[in-house]
Amino acid sequence: MMRVLVADDEAPARGKLQRWLSEQPDIEVVAEAEDGLRAAEAIERLKPEVVFLDIQMPGLSGLEVAAQLEQETAPLIVFVTAFDEHAIKAFELNAIDYLLKPYDKDRLLKTLSRIRGRPADGSARAAVATARAQTQSHDRLLVPVGETLQLIDSSTVEWLEASDNYVHVHTTSRSYLLRRTLQDLLEQLGDKQFARIHKSAAVNIAAVKAFTPLFKGDYEVQLRNGKMLRLSRRFKDQLFGRMGR
């Protein structure tokens, strides 16, 4: 059984997709979402295997939702759009699944059969990467607050701390726990603002106050809020190079 989420801000558009998908014996529509944030929450909570994401939605666009997903664990994404020249070009280029409104049943079935034949590897990854390239995904970060998700400005993040498959996101005011890898988070946030200092930690370069040399070429990083972190040899040269030291 393929578990599917449908996200579109127009009720008739959701209805059409829901109806045709429900006719498929191997598909179960687990939820419908009427805007980007609810779509992201549903993905987080229900872990569908396939998401039909309308691009033009209030709050968070479909592309922005996809950009916030973890590449490794992201569901297969089918973007749905009326007209987005740039995005469509990028989809074509990266062999990302998409539907152009209005579409007929044959077109939807073609997409479904392609999804069924998808190996569970690179395609979800490519969709997330393409969505990140199409949006300003390094500026904003979607974090869980209780049962819901919330967007925060990534410049308020001071440092990131990995533990197992989770990342603690420490901001100036509080911390959030994300079920994502540090590697993937850093790929989304980009290396302009954030730098890895340790196998399991990264800092916002703007939040760094000072470096103090320790033994064996390791350093201690002091943040503006007073927090002390370890900078390992492995990441030292890369970081100093970028900070012009």
Add this chain to the structure above:
Amino acid sequence: MAAAQLDLAAAKQPERARLSRADRALYFMWGMFWVLMLAVGVQDYLRNGGKHLWQPILWETSSLAVATFWIVLQRRAGRRYASFIDRPLVWIGMHSKWLPLVLLTFVPVVFAIRHGVYALLGATYNHEPWAEVWIYESIKLMVFYGLWMGLIFAFDAFAETQEQRQRLLALQKSLAEAQLAHLKAQLRPHFFFNVLNTISALMHVDVPRADRLLSRLADLLRATLQWGDKELTSLREEMRMLELYAQIMQERFADRVTLKWNIDSSALGGAIPALLLQPLLENAFKHGVERSRDAVRIEVEARRDGERLHIAIRNSGSVLGPERQEGVGLRNCRERLSVLYGDAAQLQLTQLPDAVEASVTLPWQEHRA
């Protein structure tokens, strides 16, 4: 030709641009005239055996100085007669009113200057008896007065024609732009494909509703294509177009938008630039409904207030950014209003406590089909 490359900026300040150009040309000719008169005076003096070159220079200069005063006064104060430029006789009549005053004051002032300068230099100014001087100078003055009035009229009339041509071109240009922008807006792929998708979704569950939406879309398209070169329309017709658009959008976002129409029936016969309001309503949907998760309220209001027509479109669910950039639609509305009504019409965006308001105010004008 300058008119061929005019832009809207030039059309917006026709008054200043026209006068300065005509002024410059006229003052140049006045200067040439001055040089000519001076040369003639000096030559005449030398041929009659004169020995003091300053004397003919003083005579000519004093006359020309006083005449210059009148010319400058005409350029400055003559603007009030500018509207009579297309009725030459009235224009000339208006200017001739001043001739007696000019004739009466010219000789006393000019000769006072001459006598004054002679006295300062310790000489005596001998001239013909006053009666003779008066008659001679008055005839000369009348000839030149007529000549220059003709010249000024020709300059101003030419400048006026130029300006009208520029105005017309600007009007045509902005109309063409509005038309293009509107066509693009109507055929705005997002809008169009989304409506088609809504229809395609509806026809599986509610055929009459799908059918209705399809004919609304056809009506809107037809009205757009029929728009043609009609610049003004009635408020009634304009509101009908707005309703068509609103009905389509309501089908798409039924659960997220409520519309309220508050149209004063006495305003319906007023003239308004065709399709002026559509971009404003589109913005209300685009910034309010399509970007907000909550239900949005849109209000359309129109009323006549004496000699003014007021229209306002308000939407909740959005705020005006501090550094917002005006889109093509809004810019185009502004340009059309400015070309058609000058300063007499306004388009304003205002942040109200719980809504954003776009308001248009026009001079009232009954629409004649």
